Amino acid sequence: LANFFTARLPVPASTVATLLQRLRAQGVKLRDCASFGLPGHVRLGVLPPASQQALRAAWLAATSARPG
Numbered sequence: 001l002a003n004f005f006t007a008r009l010p011v012p013a014s015t016v017a018t019l020l021q022r023l024r025a026q027g028v029k030l031r032d033c034a035s036f037g038l039p040g041h042v043r044l045g046v047l048p049p050a051s052q053q054a055l056r057a058a059w060l061a062a063t064s065a066r067p068g
Helices: 013-025 048-064
Strands: 004-008 041-045
Touching: 013 048
Parallel strands: none
Antiparallel strands: 004 041
């Protein structure tokens, strides 16, 4: 058993770094799994519902942001 899991992002692997920067700017830390041989995937911690809601809000904001 682990306190984290990996997930494949529904974005092109070439945009993962930018997306992770946007999320970090909102206080959400996801680890890029490319160094584990899983490009386009991130590692997430298993966290309580309040943290899950914060991730959802940050995700929606980061993915709706326009490039540039």
